Amino acid sequence: MAHQGPERRRNAAETRRALLDAATTLFAERGFDSTTVRDIAGLAEANQALVFRYFGSKEALFEEVMAGVGREQLATTPAERLLATVLRDLLAPAADRDRSLEAFLRSGGSGGAVSAVREQLGEEYARVLRTLTAGPDAALRADLVLAWLLGIGLLRVVAPKEPLSTADATEVTTLVLGAVSTLLERVDRAPAPARAQVSAPAPAAVPAQAPAPAPGRQPQGT
Amino acid sequence: MAHQGPERRRNAAETRRALLDAATTLFAERGFDSTTVRDIAGLAEANQALVFRYFGSKEALFEEVMAGVGREQLATTPAERLLATVLRDLLAPAADRDRSLEAFLRSGGSGGAVSAVREQLGEEYARVLRTLTAGPDAALRADLVLAWLLGIGLLRVVAPKEPLSTADATEVTTLVLGAVSTLLERVDRAPAPARAQVSAPAPAAVPAQAPAPAPGRQPQGT
DNA sequence: GCAGAATGTAAGCGCTCGATTACAAACGGT
DNA sequence: ACCGTTTGTAATCGAGCGCTTACATTCTGC
Numbered sequence: 001m002a003h004q005g006p007e008r009r010r011n012a013a014e015t016r017r018a019l020l021d022a023a024t025t026l027f028a029e030r031g032f033d034s035t036t037v038r039d040i041a042g043l044a045e046a047n048q049a050l051v052f053r054y055f056g057s058k059e060a061l062f063e064e065v066m067a068g069v070g071r072e073q074l075a076t077t078p079a080e081r082l083l084a085t086v087l088r089d090l091l092a093p094a095a096d097r098d099r100s101l102e103a104f105l106r107s108g109g110s111g112g113a114v115s116a117v118r119e120q121l122g123e124e125y126a127r128v129l130r131t132l133t134a135g136p137d138a139a140l141r142a143d144l145v146l147a148w149l150l151g152i153g154l155l156r157v158v159a160p161k162e163p164l165s166t167a168d169a170t171e172v173t174t175l176v177l178g179a180v181s182t183l184l185e186r187v188d189r190a191p192a193p194a195r196a197q198v199s200a201p202a203p204a205a206v207p208a209q210a211p212a213p214a215p216g217r218q219p220q221g222t
Numbered sequence: 223m224a225h226q227g228p229e230r231r232r233n234a235a236e237t238r239r240a241l242l243d244a245a246t247t248l249f250a251e252r253g254f255d256s257t258t259v260r261d262i263a264g265l266a267e268a269n270q271a272l273v274f275r276y277f278g279s280k281e282a283l284f285e286e287v288m289a290g291v292g293r294e295q296l297a298t299t300p301a302e303r304l305l306a307t308v309l310r311d312l313l314a315p316a317a318d319r320d321r322s323l324e325a326f327l328r329s330g331g332s333g334g335a336v337s338a339v340r341e342q343l344g345e346e347y348a349r350v351l352r353t354l355t356a357g358p359d360a361a362l363r364a365d366l367v368l369a370w371l372l373g374i375g376l377l378r379v380v381a382p383k384e385p386l387s388t389a390d391a392t393e394v395t396t397l398v399l400g401a402v403s404t405l406l407e408r409v410d411r412a413p414a415p416a417r418a419q420v421s422a423p424a425p426a427a428v429p430a431q432a433p434a435p436a437p438g439r440q441p442q443g444t
Numbered sequence: 445g446c447a448g449a450a451t452g453t454a455a456g457c458g459c460t461c462g463a464t465t466a467c468a469a470a471c472g473g474t
Numbered sequence: 475a476c477c478g479t480t481t482g483t484a485a486t487c488g489a490g491c492g493c494t495t496a497c498a499t500t501c502t503g504c
Contacts, residue, residue, distance in 0.1 A: 010452075011451085012450075012451065031330050036490080037491085037493085038490090038491085046452085047453055048493090049452080049454090049494080050452070052493060052494080053451085108255075108330030108380065119381065119383065122381065126383065137393065137397075141397060143384075143386035144370075144386065146373075147376065148373050149373065150372075150377065151374070154373065159341065162361075163361050163362050164365035164366065167365075175359075175366060176366065179404045182400060182401045182403075182404040234481065237482085258461065258462085260460090260461085269482060270462095271463085271465090271482080271484090272481085272483095273463095274462085274464080279462080
């Protein structure tokens with residue numbers, strides 16, 4: 001990658017974008033702590049001082065990364081499909097996976113600002129998931145679903161664990177959606193009625209698998 | 223320089239143990255990266271050079287912490303109870319929670335040795351969970367259960383998210399076990415031998431609200 | 445065409461980290 | 475009492491970090 005083509009002329013907007021892209025990639029691959037601004041600048045083929053000129057600080061850059069990438073999916077996906085969409089995204093090959101979730105998971109013990117971003121993003125996802133079920137504990141059920149998604153991401157991406165990390169996407173989807181349908185159904189305290197079928201679970205809540213490549217794609221420059 | 227009490231006399235074994243305890247606490251609270259050897263030595267009221275004398279390196283210390291704490295629960299808990307035990311542990315107040323899982327979750331993007339420890343520990347848990355279900359995809363189902371546990375830990379401990387982080391333990395247990403029973407139910411052959419622990423919540427398997435040290439010994443010290 | 449703003453670069457500051465070293469103090473066998 | 479070993483301490487090293495500064499280069503309005 002010698003990069004000799006169209007000489008990058010002085011262009012603040014483009015440089016900024018290059019830095020943002022590089023940061024998105026690296027935060028996803030290594031998390032916040034293990035990514036240095038020198039790495040980011042290096043990948044973007046820019047000077048590391050520009051990170052601070054354009055974003056102010058490493059944390060501010062992280063916030064902008066997290067704000068941009070994850071929100072897109074959230075805004076364009078109807079609630080009923082969010083679960084299946086996120087799941088499909090999680091199970092997709094690394095290349096076209098949404099990076100924000102990875103960054104989220106890999107940025108563990110970081111500082112206050114990073115935690116704030118994490119909380120906010122989690123809140124947004126949970127709010128959408130909450131609409132999928134009824135009852136007084138809808139929010140709790142939504143949190144549990146979100147927790148499962150995060151855990152699956154953890155074992156598939158961050159700390160790959162066989163066989164989950166290489167399992168067939170359809171099979172995982174089937175298993176998860178089946179169990180989730182049980183969770184989202186209105187079950188009182190009675191543990192008995194838990195006999196949900198994967199093929200015909202909740203009516204509109206869980207539009208089962210469909211791992212087909214959706215129309216809306218996210219151009220993720222590498 | 224105060225510290226006058228029962229003067230810690232020169233005692234390598236005790237100093238080593240103090241360092242190990244301090245490391246266990248701090249790794250759990252902040253993760254591997256954010257914990258410094260100076261912090262550990264400070265909490266243990268020891269000199270930081272001793273960390274290297276007794277353990278060789280920070281990573282080696284981490285490995286010893288992870289080897290010691292988590293294994294205890296794993297070795298003394300029968301398979302049928304592991305799920306409920308881990309779940310109860312996860313939902314317990316921070317004070318008497320097992321710290322290894324926290325350390326596991328908070329040590330995100332760290333180096334190779336840390337990842338190796340994580341993988342190994344995850345493998346052990348999954349192997350036990352695997353015995354809870356039958357069928358060709360038992361291992362995958364076990365991984366999904368483990369993923370859920372990790373995700374719940376994530377949203378309860380590492381990145382606290384309302385309402386899950388403060389939800390009633392019994393309610394969470396009920397919801398999770400209900401959905402997990404759907405997941406773990408055998409699909410095809412292999413008539414169930416004695417897998418009743420989950421799908422029919424036997425009172426023994428899920429003590430749920432009773433964190434009392436039941437007849438079965440739980441020699442968890444500290 | 446030139447002043448001033450915008451953009452890019454190189455150097456380095458101050459700090460913290462893991463790890464090492466040199467040395468002092470307590471211990472224990474003889 | 476002596477001496478070698480064990481245990482503890484202080485000082486530091488070299489590297490890497492986020493971030494800043496001083497300066498060079500290019501662009502743009504007039």
